[in-house]
Amino acid sequence: DAGVTQSPTHLIKTRGQQVTLRCSPKSGHDTVSWYQQALGQGPQFIFQYYEEEERQRGNFPDRFSGHQFPNYSSELNVNALLLGDSALYLCASSQRGGSKNIQYFGAGTRLSVL
Amino acid sequence: GDSVTQMEGPVTLSEEAFLTINCTYTATGYPSLFWYVQYPGEGLQLLLKATKADDKGSNKGFEATYRKETTSFHLEKGSVQVSDSAVYFCALIQGAQKLVFGQGTRLTINP
Numbered sequence: 001d002a003g004v005t006q007s008p009t010h011l012i013k014t015r016g017q018q019v020t021l022r023c024s025p026k027s028g029h030d031t032v033s034w035y036q037q038a039l040g041q042g043p044q045f046i047f048q049y050y051e052e053e054e055r056q057r058g059n060f061p062d063r064f065s066g067h068q069f070p071n072y073s074s075e076l077n078v079n080a081l082l083l084g085d086s087a088l089y090l091c092a093s094s095q096r097g098g099s100k101n102i103q104y105f106g107a108g109t110r111l112s113v114l
Numbered sequence: 115g116d117s118v119t120q121m122e123g124p125v126t127l128s129e130e131a132f133l134t135i136n137c138t139y140t141a142t143g144y145p146s147l148f149w150y151v152q153y154p155g156e157g158l159q160l161l162l163k164a165t166k167a168d169d170k171g172s173n174k175g176f177e178a179t180y181r182k183e184t185t186s187f188h189l190e191k192g193s194v195q196v197s198d199s200a201v202y203f204c205a206l207i208q209g210a211q212k213l214v215f216g217q218g219t220r221l222t223i224n225p
Binding site for chain 1: 118211213218
């Protein structure tokens, strides 16, 4: 059973560019959440997708957007990259409903903005 | 809003020492509580969880008890190993919502 997979593993971009990160959830999971982890910090919630809609959003600007596909996979897009966007981006999947609120994380995509 | 506060690191111990990493939380409702571990260069792995007051989560020799009266969820292990060296995150969640993490505690175990 494959866990949460993210691609690419590493990415280098320059300021002003746009980036797309991808996530495939764990089998049987229907909800995908994205987090940003700056160096030496705890992960910060970006947004959560369920049934192809953004259900909740953290304190991130509109430059951060996402999408969920019918197969539950998800993308995170960041436009007009800033140096401060350099971080590890983590995707987590879960199964909505009941007590199944455990989120399982992928290995992350490390984004460097130069 | 909800928040989690962890003891500041880094923490350095010798092998077989007793470990405690303190975690306290602030939440309006009755959250579920988690400890995640992050090994160098990797994502987060769920270590243990507790979903209601007085629950004890345990895994790989680690334990934590959900204390509602003190709003705490301290992580303990009786005898640490070099392989336990990692960053540990305390976190809470309410319903199917977002995880709220502490700042993390870096643990180094020396042989």
